[in-house]
Amino acid sequence: MTTTNPAVAAESALRLQDVCFSYRPDRLILQIPYMEIAAGQSVFIFGPSGSGKTTLLGLLAGVLKASSGQVMALGRDLSKMSNSQRDHFRGSHVGYIFQMFNLIPYLTVEENIALPCRLDSERRHRLNGVPLHDAVRETASHLGIEALLHENVTNLSVGQQQRVAAARSLIGTPQLVIADEPTSSLDFDRRERFIKLLFENCRAARSTLIFVSHDRTLMPLFERCVSLPELNRAAQSL
Amino acid sequence: MILLSLAWHSLKNRRLTTGLTVVSIALSVALLVGVDLVRVGARDSFANTISQTDLIVGARGGSLTLLLYSVFHMGSATNNVSYQSYLHFKNHAAVEWTIPYSLGDSHRGFRVVGTTNDFYEHFHYHRDRKIEFAEGRMPDGIFDTVLGWDVAQALHYKIGDPIVVTHGISEGRGILQHDDKPFHVVGILARTATPVDRSVYVTLYGISAMHIDWADGGPPMPGEETPVSKITKDNLEIKQITAFLVRCKSRIDTLGLQREINTFEDEPLMAIIPGVALSELWNTIGYAEEALTVVTFFVLVVGLLGMLVSLYTSLNERRREMAILRAVGAGPRKVIFLLVLESGLLALAGTFLGVTGIYAVSALTQPLVEHRFGMFIPVTPPSTTGYVYICAVVVAGLLIGTVPAVKAYRNALADGLSIRV
Numbered sequence: 233m234t235t236t237n238p239a240v241a242a243e244s245a246l247r248l249q250d251v252c253f254s255y256r257p258d259r260l261i262l263q264i265p266y267m268e269i270a271a272g273q274s275v276f277i278f279g280p281s282g283s284g285k286t287t288l289l290g291l292l293a294g295v296l297k298a299s300s301g302q303v304m305a306l307g308r309d310l311s312k313m314s315n316s317q318r319d320h321f322r323g324s325h326v327g328y329i330f331q332m333f334n335l336i337p338y339l340t341v342e343e344n345i346a347l348p349c350r351l352d353s354e355r356r357h358r359l360n361g362v363p364l365h366d367a368v369r370e371t372a373s374h375l376g377i378e379a380l381l382h383e384n385v386t387n388l389s390v391g392q393q394q395r396v397a398a399a400r401s402l403i404g405t406p407q408l409v410i411a412d413e414p415t416s417s418l419d420f421d422r423r424e425r426f427i428k429l430l431f432e433n434c435r436a437a438r439s440t441l442i443f444v445s446h447d448r449t450l451m452p453l454f455e456r457c458v459s460l461p462e463l464n465r466a467a468q469s470l
Numbered sequence: 471m472i473l474l475s476l477a478w479h480s481l482k483n484r485r486l487t488t489g490l491t492v493v494s495i496a497l498s499v500a501l502l503v504g505v506d507l508v509r510v511g512a513r514d515s516f517a518n519t520i521s522q523t524d525l526i527v528g529a530r531g532g533s534l535t536l537l538l539y540s541v542f543h544m545g546s547a548t549n550n551v552s553y554q555s556y557l558h559f560k561n562h563a564a565v566e567w568t569i570p571y572s573l574g575d576s577h578r579g580f581r582v583v584g585t586t587n588d589f590y591e592h593f594h595y596h597r598d599r600k601i602e603f604a605e606g607r608m609p610d611g612i613f614d615t616v617l618g619w620d621v622a623q624a625l626h627y628k629i630g631d632p633i634v635v636t637h638g639i640s641e642g643r644g645i646l647q648h649d650d651k652p653f654h655v656v657g658i659l660a661r662t663a664t665p666v667d668r669s670v671y672v673t674l675y676g677i678s679a680m681h682i683d684w685a686d687g688g689p690p691m692p693g694e695e696t697p698v699s700k701i702t703k704d705n706l707e708i709k710q711i712t713a714f715l716v717r718c719k720s721r722i723d724t725l726g727l728q729r730e731i732n733t734f735e736d737e738p739l740m741a742i743i744p745g746v747a748l749s750e751l752w753n754t755i756g757y758a759e760e761a762l763t764v765v766t767f768f769v770l771v772v773g774l775l776g777m778l779v780s781l782y783t784s785l786n787e788r789r790r791e792m793a794i795l796r797a798v799g800a801g802p803r804k805v806i807f808l809l810v811l812e813s814g815l816l817a818l819a820g821t822f823l824g825v826t827g828i829y830a831v832s833a834l835t836q837p838l839v840e841h842r843f844g845m846f847i848p849v850t851p852p853s854t855t856g857y858v859y860i861c862a863v864v865v866a867g868l869l870i871g872t873v874p875a876v877k878a879y880r881n882a883l884a885d886g887l888s889i890r891v
Contacts, residue, residue: 295796316801323799330797333790338483339476348798350472355799400798 244304245271245408245440246292251301251311252466253287261287263465264301267458271407274431274441276451279460285444288460289412292442293326294318306407323352327401327439329411334397335385342368342381345399348406355404371399374433391422398430405437413445427453473804477811480791487780488816495820498773499863500828502766506856507832509759511847515596517748519664520715522594523569524724526747527551527559527731528713530738537747540571540713542665543581546639547573550710555737559716564723567592569715572677575648576639580621582670584677584711590616592717595664596846605629606657612675612701616657620667631655633670635680637689648680650695663840678706716741770863774870777816781809781874785881792882802879809875810868817867821860825852 246269253262262284269275279285290296291303294310297318303310306325310318322328327348335344345368349356359367372378375395380388388396394414401409411430415423427443427450434441443454451457481488520541528536529549538544560568569592572584590608593601606629609616617627627633633653637646653672661667679701683690718724724743731741792805800808832839833849840846852860 293797316803319796319799319801322797326799328797330794334794336476336791336794338479343479347472351795351804352799 243270244268245273245306246442247302247304248291249302249304251291251298251303253291253296253299260466262291264288264463265465267463269440269442269456271440272435272438274434274455275443276454276457277442277444277460278446278448278451278457279444279464280446283460284464284466285446285460286412288464289410289442289444292408293328293410294322320352320354323348324354324358324404325406325408327403327406327409329394329397329401329409329414331413332390332393332417334400335388335393337386339385340381341372341377341383341385341388341396344385344396345372345381345403348400349404352404355406358404367403368399371403371433374402374436375399375429390417391426394418394426395429398426398433402433402437402439405439407439408442409434409439410442411444413447414443415450416445416447423450424453473808473811476795477808477815480788480808481812481815484784487784491777491780491816492820492823494776495773495817495863495867496824496827498766498770499821499824499860500831501769502859502863503825503852503856504828504832505759505762505766506853506859507828507847508845509762510853511845512759513749513752513756514848515663515845516752517745518596519748520593520595520744521597522592522717523715523744524718524721525716525728525731525741526713526744527716527739527741530740533740533742533747534751536713536740536742537744537751539573540715541744541748543573543583543669547712549738550712551714551739552710552737553708555734555739556711556714558736559714559727559731562727564718564720564727566717566719568717569593570674570711571713571715572674572710573712574639575635575637575677575680577621577633577635577670578625579640580618580624580668580670581639582635582672582677584672584674586674589671593666593715595662595666599662601662601666602660604658604660606655609656609671609673609676611656612673612679612703612706613651613653613698614656614673615653615676616659616671617655618659618667618669618671619661621670622655622658627655627658629655629658635670635672637680646689651680651698661841663843663845674708674711675703675706678708682706770866773820774817774863774866777813777820777867778870778873781813781816781871782877785874785878788878789881789885792878793885796882796885802882805882806872806875806879809878810871813871813874814864814868817864817871820867821863825860 248264248267251262251264252260254260277285287296291298292305298311301311308321310321313321346364349359349364356364369378369381372381375398377392377395377399380392385393385396397414415426418426430441526536526540528540528547529551531548535545539547556570559565567588569588570585573581575582587608590601604619615633633655635648635653637648653676659666682696682701683694716727718727728741728743731739795805829849832847836847836849
């Protein structure tokens with residue numbers, strides 16, 4: 233994985249400026265004056281539930297659009313993109329790991345991992361000519377789930393499922409990996425192992441890792457920590 | 471392509487509901503196409519109750535009446551045709567063959583038809599099928615009779631049995647029995663699934679012999695009957711028949727001959743073209759087929775609604791799946807497309823299964839249906855209406871698929887990347 237991410241050249245992977253978000257005009261969910269995350273960093277964002285974590289991730293992944301302000305991701309302004317442009321951006325540049333139930337139940341492990349590359353041609357091109365099948369195998373071997381490739385996802389343990397989810401988020405070397413409490417369903421030992429694997433792989437791909445959790449015991453593992461309640465003015469005013 | 475594979479895997483994953491949905495669509499499509507096949511078959515069979523006959527000739531009157539009594543042996547003629555007139559046209563230069571019918575008597579509810587051996591040689595039905603004997607032979611003697619299949623079955627007659635003909639048309643035993651002149655069964659016709667099966671055939675001489683001593687429409691006084699032993703073909707005179715079928719040597723002559731018969735000066739006659747008259751008759755009784763079509767349409771609607779319900783109810787449990795798809799970059803449009811694709815696949819599979827199923831069934835049961843119901847179901851590619859139905863089902867499936875798709879789209883927008891379990 234010696235691919236050079238074009239966006240790495242830009243010094244910041246993410247930059248939020250005067251970002252406001254609300255579902256209803258009278259109730260502000262998120263108000264962030266400024267936040268910048270350097271490319272290649274691993275960042276821990278913590279906050280209790282209700283502090284706007286999921287909303288922030290929605291903005292960063294381009295599922296939600298900021299009501300006002302600027303969300304710069306990999307040098308591009310997400311808030312100026314159309315819905316389908318943001319979908320496309322997410323498909324090719326973002327890997328996303330959910331808290332749980334990450335996998336499509338009717339696909340095998342291999343098919344689940346291959347999904348982003350099959351849905352987005354740009355992401356597939358970033359495999360640099362490596363056949364998808366081999367790329368899946370390689371990514372799976374990095375995460376130690378090579379033996380599970382042909383398993384039915386319903387036969388996997390939660391820990392195995394999260395590794396498959398990580399493999400899917402990492403395939404095609406997206407510049408941004410977003411993990412939404414991916415370890416909350418794992419026990420302590422597995423938690424640390426999982427995070428270390430994630431670090432290794434993100435580092436190898438030079439991807440920026442945004443890791444969200446309410447579990448502060450994980451803080452020491454990260455290069456940088458951000459407290460969302462401190463950052464989010466809207467939460468403070470509640 | 472990936473969406474097609476996703477749709478396929480997702481349907482496969484829910485194979486029970488998928489299977490049930492496909493089967494319910496298949497059943498409604500099979501019903502729809504089946505009714506279409508039966509309709510074509512029924513109309514075809516009806517129009518071919520008699521075939522290769524160019525004209526039906528009878529006394530002047532209503533054309534429908536003539537058709538009914540000559541072809542279906544229903545109702546009765548108001549007037550007869552003189553035997554001279556019949557012979558005149560039988561020997562006409564343009565005529566290939568004729569079949570005379572002499573009607574007016576019955577046997578236990580079945581019509582007795584006086585005819586000649588031309589009937590057994592020339593009568594055709596279902597395009598090119600000819601009369602065949604299941605047993606026995608053509609009538610030869612004056613008191614020989616040949617039974618249609620249904621008559622023999624219903625009354626348990628066999629070769630050699632005597633039968634007594636009733637004067638006039640009546641169910642069971644009539645008032646005036648020709649019991650002084652019993653007939654003997656010499657042949658039983660193979661099943662044709664046409665009115666031929668429900669008739670008793672005697673010779674024209676037989677009809678004359680029954681009525682030999684009759685005067686002014688009444689029977690002879692008891693004791694004055696001519697004994698059977700004294701009746702020979704030589705002392706029988708055929709005075710009149712009821713109707714006759716005409717085959718022209720060339721189809722071009724048909725219209726000319728029809729005009730000639732209709733304007734025949736010696737006797738008021740009327741000639742009708744059976745195909746035209748039959749399709750006119752079919753149109754008047756064909757409303758039943760329309761009712762049937764309407765019912766099948768409702769069945770189809772129910773089948774498609776079943777698909778809608780099964781797709782719609784699966785959406786809630788699939789919200790998670792939709793969120794995952796969105797997270798890996800599938801836009802709401804792809805989500806919509808995926809669901810429309812799924813319903814398209816369901817409709818397509820159901821249609822395919824239904825069409826192949828009904829064709830397999832009709833091919834397998836074709837001989838049985840023809841035997842039991844006298845209907846020849848043609849196993850040919852669907853008619854134009856058939857194709858329209860098939861396309862309509864698939865298009866309707868796709869259209870209906872947009873309902874759950876739009877719902878999924880709304881879900882996807884509302885859920886974003888939060889996974890609801």
